[in-house]
Amino acid sequence: MKRKLEISELIFKILSYTLLTIFAVACLYPFIYTISAAISGRHAVDYNELILLPKDIQFEAFLRMFNDNMFCNSYTNTLFLTFYGTIWALGISIFGAYALSKKRLLFRKGFNFFLVFTMWFSAGIVPQYLNYLATKRVFHAVGIMDDKWLVVIAMGMAAMNIILLRNSFEGVPSEIEEAAIVDGATEMQVLWRVYIPMSKSIIATVALFFGISRWNGYFWARQMISNQNEHPLQVFIRLKLEEFTDPEAMAGWNEAYASDSVIYALIVCSIVPILVIYPFIQKYFAKGVNAGGVK
Amino acid sequence: MQLSANDYLIFDEESGVYVENPEQVVRDDVEKHHWLNVWRAVVKDWRLYLMLVPMILVFLLWRYMPMYELLGCFKVTDPVKPVADQYYAGFSYFKQLLVGGTQLSMEFWRAFRNTFLLSFYGLCFGFPMPIIIALFFNEIRSNVLRSVYQVITYLPKFMSTVVMTSLVMMLVKQGSLTSGMGILSQFLEWLGLVSHDVANGGLLNNPSFFRSIYQISGIWEGAGYDSIVFFAAIIAIAPTSYEAAQIDGAGKLAQMRYVVLPCILSTIVIMLITRIGSLLNVGYEKVLLLYNPNTYVTADVVSTFAQRYGMGANPVPGLASAAEMMNNVIGMLLVIGANTISRKASNVSLY
Numbered sequence: 258m259k260r261k262l263e264i265s266e267l268i269f270k271i272l273s274y275t276l277l278t279i280f281a282v283a284c285l286y287p288f289i290y291t292i293s294a295a296i297s298g299r300h301a302v303d304y305n306e307l308i309l310l311p312k313d314i315q316f317e318a319f320l321r322m323f324n325d326n327m328f329c330n331s332y333t334n335t336l337f338l339t340f341y342g343t344i345w346a347l348g349i350s351i352f353g354a355y356a357l358s359k360k361r362l363l364f365r366k367g368f369n370f371f372l373v374f375t376m377w378f379s380a381g382i383v384p385q386y387l388n389y390l391a392t393k394r395v396f397h398a399v400g401i402m403d404d405k406w407l408v409v410i411a412m413g414m415a416a417m418n419i420i421l422l423r424n425s426f427e428g429v430p431s432e433i434e435e436a437a438i439v440d441g442a443t444e445m446q447v448l449w450r451v452y453i454p455m456s457k458s459i460i461a462t463v464a465l466f467f468g469i470s471r472w473n474g475y476f477w478a479r480q481m482i483s484n485q486n487e488h489p490l491q492v493f494i495r496l497k498l499e500e501f502t503d504p505e506a507m508a509g510w511n512e513a514y515a516s517d518s519v520i521y522a523l524i525v526c527s528i529v530p531i532l533v534i535y536p537f538i539q540k541y542f543a544k545g546v547n548a549g550g551v552k
Numbered sequence: 553m554q555l556s557a558n559d560y561l562i563f564d565e566e567s568g569v570y571v572e573n574p575e576q577v578v579r580d581d582v583e584k585h586h587w588l589n590v591w592r593a594v595v596k597d598w599r600l601y602l603m604l605v606p607m608i609l610v611f612l613l614w615r616y617m618p619m620y621e622l623l624g625c626f627k628v629t630d631p632v633k634p635v636a637d638q639y640y641a642g643f644s645y646f647k648q649l650l651v652g653g654t655q656l657s658m659e660f661w662r663a664f665r666n667t668f669l670l671s672f673y674g675l676c677f678g679f680p681m682p683i684i685i686a687l688f689f690n691e692i693r694s695n696v697l698r699s700v701y702q703v704i705t706y707l708p709k710f711m712s713t714v715v716m717t718s719l720v721m722m723l724v725k726q727g728s729l730t731s732g733m734g735i736l737s738q739f740l741e742w743l744g745l746v747s748h749d750v751a752n753g754g755l756l757n758n759p760s761f762f763r764s765i766y767q768i769s770g771i772w773e774g775a776g777y778d779s780i781v782f783f784a785a786i787i788a789i790a791p792t793s794y795e796a797a798q799i800d801g802a803g804k805l806a807q808m809r810y811v812v813l814p815c816i817l818s819t820i821v822i823m824l825i826t827r828i829g830s831l832l833n834v835g836y837e838k839v840l841l842l843y844n845p846n847t848y849v850t851a852d853v854v855s856t857f858a859q860r861y862g863m864g865a866n867p868v869p870g871l872a873s874a875a876e877m878m879n880n881v882i883g884m885l886l887v888i889g890a891n892t893i894s895r896k897a898s899n900v901s902l903y
Binding site for chain 1: 719
């Protein structure tokens with residue numbers, strides 16, 4: 258009996274290690290290949306001579322990117338959208354979630370339904386597109402000509418994030434709030450001094466969710482931002498990819514590096530900042546996922 | 553509110569008897585005027601309600617207004633006029649999409665079928681993967697090694713859709729006179745899974761590979777990261793449960809069946825509801841970035857169909873809205889249905 262038990266466990270253990278290793282290699286390999294291909298020579302990239310490590314190392318593909326004004330522009334635009342977009346969405350969410358977490362709020366159920374319904378039913382992209390166009394006209398009429406503000410203000414709110422915050426605020430013990438009110442704290446002070454410090458980690462998580470979705474935003478930014486100089490990084494990458502994978506446009510390519518290397522270099526440039534902050538944000542991500550599963 | 557007798561009667565010192573309290577009579581009247589009551593509560597607590605205003609405005613303007621625009625599917629659309637001024641077209645757009653062997657309705661049904669199939673395959677292949685990976689993570693006893701595996705497998709999740717699709721496109725790109733095919737195509741050819749001609753033509757130009765590429769890239773991107781929540785449920789199981797099962801002579805499979813599965817079932821159910829809820833809500837961005845006219849046969853989903861007809865060269869927003877309306881209403885019924893069934897069956901519900 259004892260022996261049979263060990264064998265089935267052993268088999269499962271070996272299976273786990275093997276398959277996990279294969280999966281991990283599959284996850285890691287494309288990144289390494291991308292970096293290698295970005296710094297390899299033209300012949301090696303064009304004819305698939307590199308498997309893992311770079312060959313005939315060159316850095317001109319990267320230099321080409323860094324010398325491209327549009328690239329630097331798009332990077333700044335993405336930072337702009339991420340920074341202001343996160344602050345805007347987070348601010349609105351914190352205020353809304355705080356109000357919703359109060360039992361004394363009238364029509365609380367109605368307001369909650371108002372939020373949750375948007376998770377069940379979304380209008381779809383074409384009505385949204387028409388809506389954003391109308392918003393754009395209003396913004397232009399008011400004098401906000403910069404389409405970046407349209408993306409910041411009109412897009413990226415998520416009911417799920419507000420519900421995460423609300424649940425966290427509901428968990429704050431009411432005794433602490435009452436004590437603060439007895440000491441003469443106003444509503445704002447209660448929020449600022451009691452609720453926010455006590456839900457720091459969930460706020461960080463939600464800020465991260467907003468930040469990542471802003472950093473990654475592509476479709477609406479491409480549809481709504483008409484000025485090329487205002488395109489964020491993701492749109493820039495896609496436009497470059499479309500340009501560089503067109504065989505006719507690339508027929509006259511006669512640089513010392515492959516045209517593909519430029520795309521790989523771009524991919525590296527867009528992943529590196531995330532990789533740098535990744536170790537610091539990873540635990541907040543795990544927290545958010547676990548909090549999101551329970552209501 | 554509980555009222556004591558003292559609220560209604562006050563002692564009149566002049567006459568020496570209790571008389572009716574006029575203020576309380578007024579208060580009772582107000583109590584009946586519901587809205588006045590509401591107003592008083594709001595005025596008293598105005599700071600709290602003010603905090604709610606920006607959120608409601610944002611959702612009204614950019615979540616609920618599009619739903620109003622969606623009603624354009626019942627009207628003949630004239631882009632110059634607002635929705636309210638356009639004349640009634642009834643169900644003509646729906647008819648155009650649903651019936652008749654026209655090119656349009658065939659394309660719509662194809663898109664609808666593709667939407668369902670992409671999600672359904674995702675449910676079959678994509679959904680169990682994170683659970684399996686979480687079980688595997690649980691087998692690794694060394695914390696350091698497990699962390700290494702976790703960090704590596706979460707990585708792809710942090711790429712944007714654009715970067716992920718760019719990478720996929722580069723790895724399976726077509727070969728040409730001046731350059732070879734993508735490294736992944738080459739590997740698949742070496743394994744003997746695809747013929748040279750097919751691989752050289754670019755796998756993303758071939759409709760029979762679109763679904764596989766879509767699913768596999770989805771698993772590659774999300775399986776590691778999605779395992780977090782299942783892994784958290786698994787490590788919460790008390791070690792004594794395993795020991796008890798072992799003493800009863802349970803092998804590894806029996807332990808999985810009788811110890812692990814019941815403990816993580818509620819997590820699985822919640823995740824499944826979310827998944828079924830978004831069954832018709834295929835990530836249009838990913839499809840839009842990966843597909844091309846060669847692969848419309850298997851790749852075109854309702855959102856991208858609507859996008860082409862509603863935002864393309866000669867837009868017919870009413871038609872596109874009608875397509876999305878059907879898709880989204882069925883999607884919503886699926887969420888509510890899945891939620892109700894699971895609440896009845898297992899007391900686990902999401903909303």
